[in-house]
Amino acid sequence: MSASKSVNSKDRVVIFDTTLRDGEQCPGATMTLEEKLQVADLLDEMGVDIIEAGFPIASNGDFEAVSMIASRVKNAVVAGLARAGVKDIERAGEAVRKARRPRIHTFLSTSPVHMKYKLQKEPDEVLEMVIASVTRARNLVADVEWSAEDGTRTEHDFLCRCVEAAIKAGATTINIPDTVGYTAPDEYRALFRMVRERVPNADKAVFSVHCHNDLGMAVANSVAGLEGGARQIECTINGIGERAGNAALEEVVMALKVRGDIFPFETGIRSEMLTRASKLVSAVTSFPVQYNKAIVGRNAFAHESGIHQDGMLKHTQTYEIMTPETVGVAKTSLVMGKHSGRNAFRDKLKGLGYELSDNEFEDAFNRFKALADQKKHVYDEDIEALVDEKIATATDRMKVLSLLVVAGTLGPQVATLTLEIDGVHKTVQSQGNGPVDACFNAIKAIVPHEAMLELYQVHAVTEGTDAQAEVSVRLAEAGKAVTAKAAHPDTLVASAKAYLGALNKLMQKRDRLHATAAE
Structure with a gap:
């Protein structure tokens, strides 16, 4: 980046949101079709340039979600992810066919470790696959993105060969992802500069960053990639994603907005909608946002220290570098x-x-x-x-109507539970090794299942003995894990609701699998 560049002549950065694809791959974060549509509508309204709606070949459910999002999104490009195979690319092309602005995003591993152990192919074979996959995708849509999976651990000479070939075959966007969150800002910045200088047709494509947060540097690396010449950032709401997650959209956007004096870039995101988007994604995935999360965390604009409070009373800029309103948080409480x-x-x-x-x-x-x-x-x-x-x-089929628990030192602990299932009321009384176990046994008696309880966590929503308890429950069945949370002043009621919420999600997964098998 040139230090002399005028702040008034900012380059436009394309925001590529992959919450519905990479974000949903986070264990337990699966969303229903209706939830995906809600998120997609909000992303489109917020000004996201490209919505990666899913991985169409993964399941009929994913294909349906991508297709429906493609047909209803008004402004954004809608992308479907595809591996280098023929079936993947054709499925993605069909899924985004109805979009006003469709994109196929195809990828292939290029690092030595991935080529040797994952693909089990030689570099020349991989290069031919790059050309064939991009050509095939370009025959279906005009907008094709190609990604060099594990790009930051790829040998530079081979990476340049693949990028040049992909652009020649018709790729309009080139993504060099930090797939395993390994790189550092200076290294990533230099990587983009190197590729753009060495690849002769680099000016014919937009370069993109896609950073994972395994070392906590996803946002810093993403911004460094812009300085190296990239003009698209791939990110997710709340930074959700596989392992430690992706670069957080809200952090990227506000870093560029607040520090426009050193980053001459701008986005089309309506920043006042960031908090709303964060809350929606947290709600539909049941993934809580950490209290001290930058931009959208509960404490992002909270001040408890007496020194800080005194400074804030005198002038808000003493301890706040942005106003709450710019990210959709009200000043008043x-x-x-x-x-x-x-x-x-x-x-x-x-x-x-x-x-x-x-x-x-x-x-x-x-x-x-x-x-x-x-x-x-x-x-x-x-x-x-x-x-x-x-x-x-x-959209849950099952709801807790009433719960009565008898507990104490004398025992046994007994739970009397009434559920509503598809409009029908069912009541049962069960014992357990403690009141929570009795509640969960009662649910299991009404709704028999083999799901394993992997996580049971309770915390107080606020201070005080009358605080609501927020309970998180993770259930796993047949290799699939889902998480749900519920809040209530009674910890046992919150526990039953959270457990039933997770069970609802598992049943929705099971229903979709049965529907797919029937087809």
Whole structure:
């Protein structure tokens, strides 16, 4: 990057969001079709340039999701991922066919370790596969992206040969991903400069970065790639993704926006929608956002230290480098309680980044009132948990209607549970080794299953003895793991709801597999 470049002449950076593809590959983060459509609509509204909607060859469900997203997205390019094989590319082409701006994103490993152990092919064979796959994709769509999987561990001479061949075959975007999160900013910056200088037709394609966060440098590496000449960043909401995740979209966007004095780049993202997007993705995946997460974490704009509070009262810029409003967080913090009315509650929801329909609002308001009767103060986090749980369970077939638990030192612990399953009420009484075990045994008695409990975690949403308990549960069955969470002032009720939420997700997976087998 030239230090003398005018800040007013900023280069446009394309934002490629892969939350629905790479993000969903995060263990336990599988989304339903309806949830994917919700996320895609919000990404399109937010100004994302390219939405990677899924991996069409992976399953009929993935193909359907990509197809439906392609047919409804109004502005963004819709991409489908494909390996180098004929069936993958044709399936991806069919999935994005109805998009206003379709893209096929095809990839192939190029590093020595991947070629030897994963592909078991020689470099010349891999080069021929690059040419054939890009040519095949270009015959289906005009916009083709090619990725050199494990590009940062690829030998430079071979990487340049592959990039040159891909562009010659018709690739319009070249992605050099840090697939295993191994590189560092200076190294990644130099890699792009090297490739762009050595490849003779490099000016005919847009270069892209795709960084994983295994060493915690995904965002720093992504920005360094821009300095090396890349103009597309591949990222995800909340940084979700395989292993340690991907570069976080919200962090990339705000780094470029806040430090425009040293990064002469701009995006088309409406930053005031970042918090809303973060909350939606967290809700549909049941993956909580860490409190100190940059930009969208609960504490990102919170100040407890007396010194910090004093500085903030005198001037907000003493301890805040951006205003909360720029990322969709309200400045004010209304104390909500049982005397609060609809207008105050609606204003609070808007400030927290939620936009609900009239029916959804009435349901949320009634549940808020019920919670306020149990708690002296209802905090922002209580309201977020209340709304997020509803979003996550909106399509669930099974719901907890009532739960009564008898526990104590005398034992045995007994749970009497009533569930609603597809509109039918079922009640059972079960014993267990403790009240939580009794609750889970009751669910299993009504809904027999072989899922294993891999995670059971409880934490208080806010301070105080009347705080809501937020419970996270992860269940695994047949190699598939799902996570769900629920919040309630009663820890046992939250536990039952979270367990049932995870079971709902497993059953949805099972139903989809059965439907696929029947076809």
